[in-house]
Amino acid sequence: xxxxxxxxQNFIKQIFLAxxxxxxxxxxxxxxxISADLRxxxxxxxxxxxxxxRLWKQKRLNVTPNLHIVHETPSTAVLDGDxxxxxxxxxxxxxxxxxxxxxxxxxxxxxxxxxHFGIAGYHAMQALPHDMIGICMTNASPLVAPTFSKDRMxxxxxxxxxxxxxxxxxxxxxxxxxxxxxxxLEVNERLGKPIPEGWTQTSNGxxxxxxxxxxxxGAMLPLGSDRTHGSHKGYCLGSWVxxxxxxxxxxxxxxWVPPFVSFLSPPPDTVGEGIGHFVGVMRIDAFRPxxxxxxxxxxxxxxxxxxxxxxxxxxxxxxxxxxxxxxxERLANGIDIHPTVIEELKQLSKELKITSSKMGFPI
Amino acid sequence: xxxxxxxxQNFIKQIFLAxxxxxxxxxxxxxxxISADLRxxxxxxxxxxxxxxRLWKQKRLNVTPNLHIVHETPSTAVLDGDxxxxxxxxxxxxxxxxxxxxxxxxxxxxxxxxxHFGIAGYHAMQALPHDMIGICMTNASPLVAPTFSKDRMxxxxxxxxxxxxxxxxxxxxxxxxxxxxxxxLEVNERLGKPIPEGWTQTSNGxxxxxxxxxxxxGAMLPLGSDRTHGSHKGYCLGSWVxxxxxxxxxxxxxxWVPPFVSFLSPPPDTVGEGIGHFVGVMRIDAFRPxxxxxxxxxxxxxxxxxxxxxxxxxxxxxxxxxxxxxxxERLANGIDIHPTVIEELKQLSKELKITSSKMGFPI
Numbered sequence: 001x002x003x004x005x006x007x008x009q010n011f012i013k014q015i016f017l018a019x020x021x022x023x024x025x026x027x028x029x030x031x032x033x034i035s036a037d038l039r040x041x042x043x044x045x046x047x048x049x050x051x052x053x054r055l056w057k058q059k060r061l062n063v064t065p066n067l068h069i070v071h072e073t074p075s076t077a078v079l080d081g082d083x084x085x086x087x088x089x090x091x092x093x094x095x096x097x098x099x100x101x102x103x104x105x106x107x108x109x110x111x112x113x114x115x116h117f118g119i120a121g122y123h124a125m126q127a128l129p130h131d132m133i134g135i136c137m138t139n140a141s142p143l144v145a146p147t148f149s150k151d152r153m154x155x156x157x158x159x160x161x162x163x164x165x166x167x168x169x170x171x172x173x174x175x176x177x178x179x180x181x182x183x184x185l186e187v188n189e190r191l192g193k194p195i196p197e198g199w200t201q202t203s204n205g206x207x208x209x210x211x212x213x214x215x216x217x218g219a220m221l222p223l224g225s226d227r228t229h230g231s232h233k234g235y236c237l238g239s240w241v242x243x244x245x246x247x248x249x250x251x252x253x254x255x256w257v258p259p260f261v262s263f264l265s266p267p268p269d270t271v272g273e274g275i276g277h278f279v280g281v282m283r284i285d286a287f288r289p290x291x292x293x294x295x296x297x298x299x300x301x302x303x304x305x306x307x308x309x310x311x312x313x314x315x316x317x318x319x320x321x322x323x324x325x326x327x328x329e330r331l332a333n334g335i336d337i338h339p340t341v342i343e344e345l346k347q348l349s350k351e352l353k354i355t356s357s358k359m360g361f362p363i
Numbered sequence: 364x365x366x367x368x369x370x371x372q373n374f375i376k377q378i379f380l381a382x383x384x385x386x387x388x389x390x391x392x393x394x395x396x397i398s399a400d401l402r403x404x405x406x407x408x409x410x411x412x413x414x415x416x417r418l419w420k421q422k423r424l425n426v427t428p429n430l431h432i433v434h435e436t437p438s439t440a441v442l443d444g445d446x447x448x449x450x451x452x453x454x455x456x457x458x459x460x461x462x463x464x465x466x467x468x469x470x471x472x473x474x475x476x477x478x479h480f481g482i483a484g485y486h487a488m489q490a491l492p493h494d495m496i497g498i499c500m501t502n503a504s505p506l507v508a509p510t511f512s513k514d515r516m517x518x519x520x521x522x523x524x525x526x527x528x529x530x531x532x533x534x535x536x537x538x539x540x541x542x543x544x545x546x547x548l549e550v551n552e553r554l555g556k557p558i559p560e561g562w563t564q565t566s567n568g569x570x571x572x573x574x575x576x577x578x579x580x581g582a583m584l585p586l587g588s589d590r591t592h593g594s595h596k597g598y599c600l601g602s603w604v605x606x607x608x609x610x611x612x613x614x615x616x617x618x619w620v621p622p623f624v625s626f627l628s629p630p631p632d633t634v635g636e637g638i639g640h641f642v643g644v645m646r647i648d649a650f651r652p653x654x655x656x657x658x659x660x661x662x663x664x665x666x667x668x669x670x671x672x673x674x675x676x677x678x679x680x681x682x683x684x685x686x687x688x689x690x691x692e693r694l695a696n697g698i699d700i701h702p703t704v705i706e707e708l709k710q711l712s713k714e715l716k717i718t719s720s721k722m723g724f725p726i
Contacts, residue, residue: 150671232680
């Protein structure tokens with residue numbers, strides 16, 4: 001069934017409020033989470049809401065964090081997320097970066113002691129209204145094997161870059177550093193469908209089409225899929241994200257990154273605090289006048305859109321196009337939420353004593 | 364035949380001096396070029412020397428450039444390379460970035476009006492002795508088709524990131540945003556050997572194993588190779604590099620990037636000046652004490668090295684390992700230079716009136 005975005009978002013906010021978050025933090029968290037649902041990244045939206053609350057109940061997540069800068073220079077800061085909800089912590093980090101960029105030209109914030117932050121693209125996009133470029137990365141719990149290895153050492157560690165244009169919509173890339181996002185694997189696994197070779201390997205390190213291989217001790221492959229097609233480059237990208245997010249900030253890295261799901265315990269030893277993010281912001285006019293830049297971005301975008309298609313039914317797209325299309329459709333027609341998720345949300349409402357009269361959704 | 368690195372490097376320097384470069388610029392250019400030969404990127408080393416000189420003879424390259432900053436903030440600058448040799452221009456950009464980072468914590472320099480800069484990794488590595496992280500990217504003339512397109516719109520647009528460690532050698536990634544570097548294609552083409560599917564497509568946009576396809580109007584594919592395996596992510600990465608290198612700086616982007624080879628003319632219209640680079644430097648202690656960071660990098664590196672191998676003959680590597688091994692071997696045993704390149708160099712010596720008595724190599 002489809003639900004209006006505003007109603008779903010309000011429910012998310014009420015859940016965070018009921019768990020003790022401030023109105024400001026509940027709003028920030030709901031903004032980030034609903035953005036994932038609107039942009040078509042269903043695995044990172046309201047489907048994760050009960051996951052956050054379960055972590056909070058286990059005291060592995062703090063809904064009233066004392067977010068504070070532990071070190072800074074004119075263009076950098078390290079933010080201690082105080083185990084806060086990543087959805088909120090990353091937005092605070094972006095705010096700090098934007099403030100620094102106003103004075104220094106750029107701002108770069110490494111974040112430790114945080115948690116799952118939703119979709120990287122949402123945070124990078126915070127820079128756009130300021131005529132700034134936004135960059136955002138995060139590490140995540142280990143699922144990906146380095147080239148030549150059987151072991152899960154890296155998360156799907158996404159990189160997002162948001163770049164303003166003038167008349168054209170912004171350029172927004174938001175990509176896991178793996179061939180496919182984990183959400184796609186899960187869909188195939190649920191349906192018992194095979195997956196393409198080159199997405200995962202078995203516990204023995206053989207590539208496989210079995211969508212259950214990951215659950216059975218296998219690993220995801222880095223972008224590039226195999227050495228011949230550049231999986232060592234995907235491994236480089238994932239490593240880069242891990243080091244910037246966690247070694248720079250003082251968070252956990254590699255196999256030490258704690259899991260998001262509450263039924264898995266964090267590794268017994270740790271090398272840092274929580275999970276880590278890295279965000280950056282660059283003022284466009286720290287390089288050239290914003291109008292000039294944007295008119296060239298328009299030209300860049302139009303030129304790439306006009307690139308000749310192989311198949312007339314499939315035009316060349318600009319990073320961000322697909323998510324924008326889905327967002328427009330879902331803003332108009334509502335968000336389709338899986339019945340299993342609805343059941344979870346009803347349970348959550350009950351646990352947090354949210355009454356139907358107050359909400360209208362999902363009960 | 365193998366030649367000592369110092370002798371080869373001195374020859375490179377003499378060639379730049381003979382073409383009118385200053386002693387400083389000739390040294391910088393020879394440092395960067397020999398680094399490619401030492402690190403095993405043969406396509407970007409002395410094999411390109413005559414290419415630079417041919418461009419200079421066509422007045423498409425300026426060996427006595429007036430490198431100057433056209434705009435700056437505390438953490439950013441735009442450098443006009445004055446059509447200089449990219450090998451030198453990029454090093455000047457890194458110097459500016461390093462100086463900015465000393466005060467602002469980070470430094471970011473977009474470069475326009477430049478030329479081929481050799482290997483990105485060499486420039487990123489300039490940050491290491493300063494206990495800084497170095498980042499370097501450049502656009503290049505169009506060879507790569509966006510996902511779903513027949514047209515060559517992007518260069519192989521590399522990204523390099525150099526990160527210091529403590530007792531372990533630094534983490535150095537230096538990757539084209541394509542499955543394989545163009546150099547590998549050229550080798551197969553010379554040998555008439557097929558290439559793996561997923562590296563290139565024909566002029567009709569079909570993937571092919573024909574190593575001549577690129578020369579016959581085809582295109583290279585982005586990292587990921589096809590949509591199912593994430594080629595749209597490789598396309599994102601290449602686009603990111605193009606925009607940061609050229610739209611930020613005021614250089615040519617996309618299909619307008621001028622070719623390195625002198626037998627191809629630059630596009631008749633232009634949207635900027637020369638080719639563009641983007642470099643960045645972050646002081647480690649702008650985030651956390653350098654010693655602390657480096658000891659965690661040592662732990663990161665050792666942990667990844669110990670990841671279980673799929674095949675005992677092929678251990679997990681850290682980005683930079685392979686290049687370091689080749690460098691040690693070549694520093695000890697010399698650099699093997701292809702007879703065709705030697706012939707070109709002899710011709711170059713003659714043209715620039717460099718006598719054998721002065722050099723000992725290659726004549």
